[in-house]
Amino acid sequence: MSIDPVDRPYAWGRPALPSRRGFLTVAAAGLLTPLATLLARRAEATDPSREPAQSLIVLWLAGGPSQLETFDPHPGRRISAETRAIETNVSGVKFAAGLPKLAQHMSSLAVIRSLKSKEGDHERGTYLVRTGYRPDPTAVHPAIGAICCHELPAAGTDIPRHIAILPGEWPARGGYLGDQYDAFQTGDPAGKIADVAPQVSFPRYEQRLKDLEMLERVFARGRRTASDVTMHAHQVREARQMMTSAQLEAFHIGQEPAELLAAYGDTPFGRGCLAARRLIEVGVRCVEVTLSGWDSHANNHEVHQRLNATLDPAFATLIEDLKRRGTWERTVILCGGEFGRTPRINPLGGRDHWPHGFSMALAGGPIRGGLVVGATDPQGSKAVEQPRQIGDIHATILTALGINPAKELISPAGRPLKLAEGTPVGEVLA
Amino acid sequence: MWAKNLLCAAILLSGIALLTGSILPIRPSAQRPAIRLERDFRQQAVVQQIDAAFATAWREASIEAAPPADDLIVARRMSLALVGSIPSLEDIRHLESLPADRRLDIWLAELLADRRSADYLAERFARALVGVENGPFLLYRRRRFVSWLADEIAMNRPYSEIVRKLIAEDGLWTDKPAVNFVTVTINPDDENKPDPNRLAARVARGMLGVRLDCAECHDHPFADWKQTDFQALAAFFAGTGQSLRGIRDYPGVFEVENLQTGETSEMPPAVPYDSQLLPKNGDARAQLAVWVAHPDNRAFARATVNRAWAIMFGRPLVEPIDDLPMSGSFPPALEILTEGFVTSGHDLRQLFAVIASTRAFRLESRLPETRNDEAYDEHKAQWAAFPITRLRPEQVVGALLQSGSLTTLDYESNILVRAARAIGQIEFVERYGDAGADEFDPRGGTTTQRLLMMNGEVVSDLTKEEDLLFSTATRIGTLAPGDAEAVDTCLLAVLTRRPTIEETEYFTRRLRDTRGGQRNERLGDIYWALLNTTEFSWNH
Numbered sequence: 001m002s003i004d005p006v007d008r009p010y011a012w013g014r015p016a017l018p019s020r021r022g023f024l025t026v027a028a029a030g031l032l033t034p035l036a037t038l039l040a041r042r043a044e045a046t047d048p049s050r051e052p053a054q055s056l057i058v059l060w061l062a063g064g065p066s067q068l069e070t071f072d073p074h075p076g077r078r079i080s081a082e083t084r085a086i087e088t089n090v091s092g093v094k095f096a097a098g099l100p101k102l103a104q105h106m107s108s109l110a111v112i113r114s115l116k117s118k119e120g121d122h123e124r125g126t127y128l129v130r131t132g133y134r135p136d137p138t139a140v141h142p143a144i145g146a147i148c149c150h151e152l153p154a155a156g157t158d159i160p161r162h163i164a165i166l167p168g169e170w171p172a173r174g175g176y177l178g179d180q181y182d183a184f185q186t187g188d189p190a191g192k193i194a195d196v197a198p199q200v201s202f203p204r205y206e207q208r209l210k211d212l213e214m215l216e217r218v219f220a221r222g223r224r225t226a227s228d229v230t231m232h233a234h235q236v237r238e239a240r241q242m243m244t245s246a247q248l249e250a251f252h253i254g255q256e257p258a259e260l261l262a263a264y265g266d267t268p269f270g271r272g273c274l275a276a277r278r279l280i281e282v283g284v285r286c287v288e289v290t291l292s293g294w295d296s297h298a299n300n301h302e303v304h305q306r307l308n309a310t311l312d313p314a315f316a317t318l319i320e321d322l323k324r325r326g327t328w329e330r331t332v333i334l335c336g337g338e339f340g341r342t343p344r345i346n347p348l349g350g351r352d353h354w355p356h357g358f359s360m361a362l363a364g365g366p367i368r369g370g371l372v373v374g375a376t377d378p379q380g381s382k383a384v385e386q387p388r389q390i391g392d393i394h395a396t397i398l399t400a401l402g403i404n405p406a407k408e409l410i411s412p413a414g415r416p417l418k419l420a421e422g423t424p425v426g427e428v429l430a
Numbered sequence: 431m432w433a434k435n436l437l438c439a440a441i442l443l444s445g446i447a448l449l450t451g452s453i454l455p456i457r458p459s460a461q462r463p464a465i466r467l468e469r470d471f472r473q474q475a476v477v478q479q480i481d482a483a484f485a486t487a488w489r490e491a492s493i494e495a496a497p498p499a500d501d502l503i504v505a506r507r508m509s510l511a512l513v514g515s516i517p518s519l520e521d522i523r524h525l526e527s528l529p530a531d532r533r534l535d536i537w538l539a540e541l542l543a544d545r546r547s548a549d550y551l552a553e554r555f556a557r558a559l560v561g562v563e564n565g566p567f568l569l570y571r572r573r574r575f576v577s578w579l580a581d582e583i584a585m586n587r588p589y590s591e592i593v594r595k596l597i598a599e600d601g602l603w604t605d606k607p608a609v610n611f612v613t614v615t616i617n618p619d620d621e622n623k624p625d626p627n628r629l630a631a632r633v634a635r636g637m638l639g640v641r642l643d644c645a646e647c648h649d650h651p652f653a654d655w656k657q658t659d660f661q662a663l664a665a666f667f668a669g670t671g672q673s674l675r676g677i678r679d680y681p682g683v684f685e686v687e688n689l690q691t692g693e694t695s696e697m698p699p700a701v702p703y704d705s706q707l708l709p710k711n712g713d714a715r716a717q718l719a720v721w722v723a724h725p726d727n728r729a730f731a732r733a734t735v736n737r738a739w740a741i742m743f744g745r746p747l748v749e750p751i752d753d754l755p756m757s758g759s760f761p762p763a764l765e766i767l768t769e770g771f772v773t774s775g776h777d778l779r780q781l782f783a784v785i786a787s788t789r790a791f792r793l794e795s796r797l798p799e800t801r802n803d804e805a806y807d808e809h810k811a812q813w814a815a816f817p818i819t820r821l822r823p824e825q826v827v828g829a830l831l832q833s834g835s836l837t838t839l840d841y842e843s844n845i846l847v848r849a850a851r852a853i854g855q856i857e858f859v860e861r862y863g864d865a866g867a868d869e870f871d872p873r874g875g876t877t878t879q880r881l882l883m884m885n886g887e888v889v890s891d892l893t894k895e896e897d898l899l900f901s902t903a904t905r906i907g908t909l910a911p912g913d914a915e916a917v918d919t920c921l922l923a924v925l926t927r928r929p930t931i932e933e934t935e936y937f938t939r940r941l942r943d944t945r946g947g948q949r950n951e952r953l954g955d956i957y958w959a960l961l962n963t964t965e966f967s968w969n970h
Binding site: 120121123124135136138160179180182184185194195196197198199200204207208211212214215216218219221222223224225230231232233235236238239242243353412413 | 564566641643750753794797798799804806807818820861877880882886933936955958963965968
């Protein structure tokens with residue numbers, strides 16, 4: 001069975017009964033049930049025209065893209081190193097020349113140009129941007145996608161609700177929320193999804209499951225409580241449910257028109273963006289699509305020229321496609337990497353790590369388009385106007401999704417931790 | 431793909447010769463390196479004290495401990511804890527050839543003498559000492575660090591000496607691997623200087639079992655520690671820097687900023703308790719090293735004991751593992767073990783041996799059926815039944831590959847088999863998901879893990895019917911004389927136990943009157959079911 005794009009544009013929006021797993025996890029943590037959370041969210045959303053978004057797509061630019069060659073060019077200045085800038089469809093706002101298609105959608109984007117962090121290492125920077133917290137041995141913080149899945153209702157989704165397409169070295173984790181909130185990792189949507197097809201015929205598979213049930217019965221004897229706690233049988237059922245779910249079709253981009261695929265740019269990343277659009281339509285809460293290779297310590301301009309050629313059509317077409325499908329209002333997009341790159345060009349023609357003033361783009365849902373927040377120094381110093389922290393981006397996204405960023409969860413160490421440490425960037429949500 | 435080819439080639443090369451032998455006891459125990467079973471009476475006395483303390487606690491709580499577990503199940507626990515894998519079929523045959531009353535003691539001694547154990551324990555300790563991050567490029571060599579730690583453990587260096595080196599060693603990270611403890615915290619954004627705060631947090635948490643670093647930013651209303659305790663500990667690393675000759679101490683003062691006023695002031699180094707143990711002279715790091723690993727620093731010994739217990743049982747005596755109170759009532763077993771560990775001169779091998787010899791370690795994880803389910807929690811709290819805990823990803827993969835090999839995969843294994851094992855491990859752990867540094871947190875499983883076990887390639891290869899060289903199930907089917915023997919062998923190879931009567935009946939019925947391909951198919955199905963049980967993925 002395939003999902004008819006007209007009949008079933010999206011399955012979420014209607015509250016469904018909480019899944020057993022969701023219920024157990026939340027109940028065990030002593031928090032609100034998903035239904036109560038949903039009702040609370042509804043109550044908070046006072047303005048019916050500005051309903052919170054329901055899903056998040058993260059376009060993860062792994063390696064640390066240069067702000068100067070993407071969203072924050074300084075044409076004519078020494079730090080531009082001759083990177084040209086182009087006009088966008090918002091007067092006065094310029095992008096680097098490598099993003100012509102996206103420039104025509106600036107009216108839909110909010111670009112934060114004044115991000116500052118203290119993490120100049122890939123692994124630590126990735127952790128910070130993913131979770132909104134600096135690495136800290138007292139707790140492993142959940143990635144923002146895990147928070148979305150934990151805080152928003154499951155709404156009858158059989159497939160994992162947190163998905164990482166083309167994940168890099170440090171995929172998004174559930175942290176203290178538990179491994180069940182880890183991103184489900186999958187590769188280029190042109191290939192198959194790993195491990196969802198049984199290796200033997202259906203009757204044999206059913207027989208295997210029967211054999212398994214018998215062994216589980218033997219093990220549970222005298223250990224019933226303990227083997228309930230393992231939730232092993234529940235996971236087997238869940239895996240089985242996913243294997244037979246029609247929602248798996250959402251991964252299959254082959255059903256989309258060839259022209260659309262071409263518009264996304266027929267690249268792994270472009271296909272990932274298209275799959276992301278399909279996945280959120282069946283209720284997936286967060287899809288992260290990775291485009292890696294931005295770590296341009298040498299030949300900065302060539303690296304960015306090549307990667308921008310992949311990013312530009314994919315991001316621009318994603319915006320158009322979401323709008324066409326009617327899911328734009330319900331989807332928040334975040335595009336960025338773990339830090340920016342130095343204003344100075346090094347002897348290899350590269351730019352090095354620069355967490356002292358870099359850019360990220362937000363779009364969709366209640367995010368206000370055509371907006372630029374903050375500015376970096378045209379001379380290349382560490383001074384920025386209206387500095388913002390990564391925690392602020394997290395708070396903004398959570399707010400856009402109708403989740404209160406100040407809500408506290410109790411970490412396993414017994415310490416209350418806010419969902420996000422920062423404050424929402426007000427003008428972006430206004 | 432090349433990994434799979436290699437794996438296949440490896441099995442081809444090494445498999446054929448071992449085929450027949452692996453079902454029978456191929457290496458009689460006499461051929462194994464003889465392990466001298468040292469009867470250490472001090473060690474035995476500690477075990478007896480712990481057993482007595484638990485017996486008293488159970489009597490006071492009016493609970494009856496679970497019955498002793500089967501030897502094979504205990505052997506499985508020991509293997510999982512000490513080498514990160516399950517016993518092979520070959521090991522099981524060997525175990526069964528040993529005299530029943532000394533079987534587990536000999537097995538324990540063999541495991542502790544096995545180089546795989548040093549490697550595995552080094553990795554477990556490294557998680558607490560340096561975490562799992564890749565760290566700063568070129569300045570940090572995690573693998574070098576772990577293999578050095580494994581060497582130290584293999585020669586049974588006192589843990590206090592290891593820790594002193596970690597804190598105080600000077601030199602290059604390649605030449606003096608211990609300094610990687612320091613270099614992992616190097617901040618490339620701060621002139622490549624090691625980070626005193628991160629170092630202090632590691633010392634507090636990984637070595638002393640106290641969460642001093644929770645006070646990094648401000649005093650906690652309910653915690654024992656003040657912000658200045660943490661800052662003063664960090665101040666020991668204020669002068670730690672690096673040059674071309676590696677890590678060394680320079681004169682340096684630790685400046686702290688008052689977050690309210692923004693003013694900075696100088697913070698002299700100081701230890702948070704037992705300052706009388708701190709030497710008066712020497713470099714700051716050397717002084718701290720002596721204080722941390724001092725025999726009278728009980729918190730250090732206690733934290734190490736608690737970690738060793740957690741490695742053996744899957745659960746620490748005091749939870750969370752890195753947040754032990756400084757005083758108050760500790761479980762009697764913790765105090766007895768701490769005393770014994772200090773008396774032994776911080777001897778890790780003895781510590782593990784003692785824990786694995788206690789009665790608590792050798793109890794069943796199930797209760798007789800007459801007792802109700804609610805009793806289980808109480809038994810768990812009192813260690814009156816062995817706790818059921820999720821295996822770590824590398825234990826699952828170790829067990830999985832071992833169950834597919836029949837003979838023991840160890841340092842004597844063919845180099846190709848070992849390479850294939852390492853590669854298989856990396857790929858599988860990547861998909862299965864690593865538990866990270868926070869390894870004793872109770873964690874839920876994921877759908878990805880289930881799918882990987884149910885439909886993934888590794889399991890599929892072990893259960894495919896047509897593949898005589900690759901599929902263990904098929905090999906067992908070809909070589910076992912009858913149905914009951916085949917079922918027996920499957921359960922031993924995967925679950926390290928013999929089948930119950932019910933299981934034998936059920937599975938022999940599934941095999942009855944099958945032959946050739948169909949029989950191999952059925953055996954593959956049985957193998958699949960066994961690999962997908964709770965029993966396989968959990969320690970019990």
